[in-house]
Amino acid sequence: MRPNGILETILYTNELDQAVWFYHEFLGLKLIREPSELAASFRVDQDHVLLIFDPTVSDKPGRPVPSHGARGPGHIAFRIDPEHYDAWIRRMGEFGIAAEQEIEWSTHTDPGRSIYMRDPTGNSVELITADIWRG
Amino acid sequence: MRPNGILETILYTNELDQAVWFYHEFLGLKLIREPSELAASFRVDQDHVLLIFDPTVSDKPGRPVPSHGARGPGHIAFRIDPEHYDAWIRRMGEFGIAAEQEIEWSTHTDPGRSIYMRDPTGNSVELITADIWRG
Numbered sequence: 001m002r003p004n005g006i007l008e009t010i011l012y013t014n015e016l017d018q019a020v021w022f023y024h025e026f027l028g029l030k031l032i033r034e035p036s037e038l039a040a041s042f043r044v045d046q047d048h049v050l051l052i053f054d055p056t057v058s059d060k061p062g063r064p065v066p067s068h069g070a071r072g073p074g075h076i077a078f079r080i081d082p083e084h085y086d087a088w089i090r091r092m093g094e095f096g097i098a099a100e101q102e103i104e105w106s107t108h109t110d111p112g113r114s115i116y117m118r119d120p121t122g123n124s125v126e127l128i129t130a131d132i133w134r135g
Numbered sequence: 136m137r138p139n140g141i142l143e144t145i146l147y148t149n150e151l152d153q154a155v156w157f158y159h160e161f162l163g164l165k166l167i168r169e170p171s172e173l174a175a176s177f178r179v180d181q182d183h184v185l186l187i188f189d190p191t192v193s194d195k196p197g198r199p200v201p202s203h204g205a206r207g208p209g210h211i212a213f214r215i216d217p218e219h220y221d222a223w224i225r226r227m228g229e230f231g232i233a234a235e236q237e238i239e240w241s242t243h244t245d246p247g248r249s250i251y252m253r254d255p256t257g258n259s260v261e262l263i264t265a266d267i268w269r270g
Contacts, residue, residue, distance in 0.1 A: 001219055001226070006183055007263055008210070008268075009144040012209075041268065043268070050141065066251045070147065071205060075143070076145060078140070079139045088136070123203070127138065133142075133178070
């Protein structure tokens, strides 16, 4: 017995408007509902959502669900099509988003490339063309 | 153009041994490789991994990849089979893991149940039987 998958992946930011700009406008994730002062919710694929919380709101006790709220730069890696890699680089330029680092994972079973950037809050966001954990 | 999905979901802990106990022994996620002082890596399903980092190591500058490392309780929700819900409750009891809260999402399009607990570091871990974000 084990979980079937992850339904909700979470990041934190104190600037939800800027998170919407980055994850919706730039990355193209669909907004599930209008953002609140608590969170912005995005559909990533059929089975997964990305929730971005303001930790100063989500960590308050007495919410209808258990409280949580981390501070400091988190990390997430999104899978992208290898043939879209260069288009993502161009899109970053159009949005004024700097590449922090690029890596070629050529030593892995499933070779691929990653490009790293920061969302407006400083979370480390990676776009990767392969599942480098397989093998 | 948008990402195809999330490859890496991240949580943080200062106690990686306890994270292995919780996510591998209790939840049943397969360890991808032997944990290091930096991180423990788990296969969640065919397309997704869960990486748990020690933020005091992962936030050091000069690593081969961009640094990151959040502090404080994060959150994650795993999808489980509805017919396994009661078995998960029993398993929590066997492992001495307390239920923090249970919720019935009966008002949603895709009704389901959630049970919330804390991992040994205090991250809020939810097991949920339905995709309540669909609708």
